[in-house]
Amino acid sequence: MFVEAIEGAWQDSSTLGRRFVVKSGQQIDVLQNSNISGVFINTALGHNITGSASPSGAKNISTATKEDKLETAGKIRGQAAVAKGLIQDVCEGRTITVEAFTPLVDDVARAMEDNPSLYIGMSRLRSRDSATFVHSLAVAALMLHFGRSIQMDDETIQHLCMAGILHDIGKLSIPKEILQKQGPLTVAERSLIEQHPDRGHQLLLAHTGMPKLVLDICRSHHERLDGKGYPDRMSAENIGTEVRMSTICDVFDALTSARPYKKGWSSQQALSWMLCREEQFDKTLLWQFVLSLDPEMTKGIL
Numbered sequence: 001m002f003v004e005a006i007e008g009a010w011q012d013s014s015t016l017g018r019r020f021v022v023k024s025g026q027q028i029d030v031l032q033n034s035n036i037s038g039v040f041i042n043t044a045l046g047h048n049i050t051g052s053a054s055p056s057g058a059k060n061i062s063t064a065t066k067e068d069k070l071e072t073a074g075k076i077r078g079q080a081a082v083a084k085g086l087i088q089d090v091c092e093g094r095t096i097t098v099e100a101f102t103p104l105v106d107d108v109a110r111a112m113e114d115n116p117s118l119y120i121g122m123s124r125l126r127s128r129d130s131a132t133f134v135h136s137l138a139v140a141a142l143m144l145h146f147g148r149s150i151q152m153d154d155e156t157i158q159h160l161c162m163a164g165i166l167h168d169i170g171k172l173s174i175p176k177e178i179l180q181k182q183g184p185l186t187v188a189e190r191s192l193i194e195q196h197p198d199r200g201h202q203l204l205l206a207h208t209g210m211p212k213l214v215l216d217i218c219r220s221h222h223e224r225l226d227g228k229g230y231p232d233r234m235s236a237e238n239i240g241t242e243v244r245m246s247t248i249c250d251v252f253d254a255l256t257s258a259r260p261y262k263k264g265w266s267s268q269q270a271l272s273w274m275l276c277r278e279e280q281f282d283k284t285l286l287w288q289f290v291l292s293l294d295p296e297m298t299k300g301i302l
């Protein structure tokens with residue numbers, strides 16, 4: 001069995017590396033007992049032995065062929081390109097309606113029905129150039145999935161998805177060198193980055209008919225329940241459910257994504273970290289989010 005890639009916290013220092021042929025049951029035990037969230041088995045280079053014939057019963061390991069992975073990557077790139085076009089239209093002041101987002105929202109909804117972990121798996125593979133657009137798309141997909149899982153109505157779900165696509169639009173006016181800086185930020189740089197919700201909100205306000213929920217999420221997705229968020233240091237009672245959901249989806253995607261300066265965390269690591277921060281996130285909503293995810297992604301938490 002040939003392991004093409006590993007998702008999650010896998011030690012590169014492991015003697016196995018990240019791409020290798022599995023030759024023994026002992027090696028499958030090492031995989032099962034590690035903190036990884038999944039492996040991708042390239043069936044073109046060997047048999048998949050993770051089923052019942054596995055010497056150590058490694059059937060809990062999720063599998064996808066290289067072809068599946070490439071098809072998924074293509075789908076995400078296509079959707080990110082559509083999201084980029086919509087975001088640029090808004091940035092450049094072209095008239096845009098809620099209906100303009102419908103085909104992309106429908107496409108994301110279909111993809112989430114086929115494979116709910118699609119965007120989470122791909123978020124670690126994003127390139128630096130498309131990072132903002134893929135992040136926006138991933139947050140949109142998570143918001144849609146989250147909204148559906150708690151039976152929100154269709155219009156709210158559509159607006160949640162649209163908000164996911166547009167929430168970081170203010171970042172496009174901040175220099176890339178600062179957004180992608182690998183070392184610590186100066187006070188001035190931090191302050192500039194913290195302007196992105198307000199800048200985005202101003203940009204969206206210029207569009208008549210922009211749903212209130214989209215405006216609120218754009219402005220307030222970095223607010224915290226303890227009042228230490230930005231830009232308005234809102235207190236918990238003023239932060240609505242949809243904004244609280246956006247914070248959860250945004251931080252979850254940020255933590256599980258690879259960045260130029262860090263590897264992505266596994267879903268389990270990210271959720272465990274978030275569950276310890278009641279002062280920051282709505283705990284009831286966070287548990288609802290956990291329950292909405294694929295059990296493979298929450299193993300060890302539930």
Ligand SMILES: [Fe+2]
Pocket residue numbers: 167168196221222
């Ligand atoms: Fe943001």
